[in-house]
Amino acid sequence: MDETWGISGPQFLAWYGIALALVLAVQVVWPRVARTRAVEHTGELPDVYHLAYLAGGPERVADTAIAALVDRGLLRVNSEGLVTAAGKHPWHKIERSVHEGAKGAKGGTTRSLRAKAARSKAMSDLEAEMQRAGLLTSGSEARPFHTTILLAFLVLLAIGAVRFVTGASHGRPVGWLFLLLVVALVLTVVASVVRGRKRVGITPRGQGALTHARFSSRTQGAVRPALLLAGAAGAVALGGLAMYPDDELSAALIPPFQPFAGSGGGSSSGGSSCSTSSSCSSGSSCSGGSSCSSGSSCSSGSSCGGGGCGG
Structure with a gap:
């Protein structure tokens, strides 16, 4: 039999393409499936800022702190959306970082306060605490999965390269195989980048806690509604600044949409x-x-x- 490896060119191309597609499908689909398999979580979240992070990340945490401080009179908002600090320092670390960012004669905007809070040590401490509680991933949990995907693409790339060299040396047509090798190389590079990226994400336990809190907010369940779901902070934690009870303050706090600026002069x-x-x-x-x-x-x-x- 004079076929390379006993497999005809079209057959090899078909199986090679299927193998690439299967590994790619696993890479894309499996993390999403894992995130949706939320375990039941009926315990209490420590405070409203854990809930805010699960619902909207660091920006939602900052928005929740702004809402809580405005509600208590420790932040003031003018009609132009500028937020200035007032009163004494709050005791909570997240609130204190937002309060500090609003100090000064001009204060700051919601957007600038979000940015400062996201870079603060208080936010890093909150993320670390939630990781220890199993509510957030640190990025290292997914590394074995992404390493496996990368190895699979490397193996397929190596097999394709050997087949290409062997086929070319025997005068076989290898044009289509060359195109698949380019695809395999691109997928391998992407898998390597994804594996090296450290990304904080919500664990199934965290997703379960968020789902339970949202259900409790509608049914007045037993997830410490007085702490988590009562008042402006709880409303903003679950729904963002648009849910702030005062419509006028809500409109002042929401950052304006900034479309791309086209050519000037008009x-x-x-x-x-x-x-x-x-x-x-x-x-x-x-x-x-x-x-x-x-x-x-x-x-x-x-x-x-x-x-x-x-x-």
């Missing part, structure tokens, strides 16, 4: 903010109806007439 259209150059006076309006408050500015090079910003 006039401001309805709903958009004016870019920096000449200042609008208080009460004047941009074209299309968006108002320029005192201190905001018109599009570059344009002047503020009686009708507002624009051409």
Whole structure:
């Protein structure tokens, strides 16, 4: 039999492609299946910030702290969305890091407070505590799985390379095999990058705790609702700043959407903010109806007439 390895070229290509597809499917699907297999968790979460992290990560933790501090009068929010510290230092480490970030005459925005809180030692301590409790992964738990996937791709890459060299030396057509080898190489590189990435994620136990807390918030279950689910902090922990009980404060706290800024020089259209150059006076309006408050500015090079910003 003069076929390489006793397998015809088309047969080898078919089995090789199937093997690559199977390993790729396992790499993509299995982590998602593992995350959805949440174990039942009926115990109590330590506090509202553990719940907030499970529901929305570090940003949700910062939002929850902002809500709690505003609710207690330790943060003040003006109509422009600037948050300033007031009163004494809170005792909770997360709240203290957010309170510190809002100090100063100008304070900070929700976006800046989120960024500072995410980099704080208090947030690192919270993540480490949740990892010890089995609510979050540290990234090392998934390493054996990703190592196995990487080894599988390396084996397939090696087999394909040997087949390519053998077939080419015997004058066999190897064009399609070359394309599959490129695919195998790309998948191997991706698997190597994924394996080296350290990512914090929710464990099945953490997902179960979050599901239980959400169910308890609707049924008034026994997961310390007075601590976790009562008040502004609990509402924000589960649903974000949009769930803050005061609509006016909620609107002031939610960071504005910032679309991609296109080429400059054009006039401001309805709903958009004016870019920096000449200042609008208080009460004047941009074209299309968006108002320029005192201190905001018109599009570059344009002047503020009686009708507002624009051409």
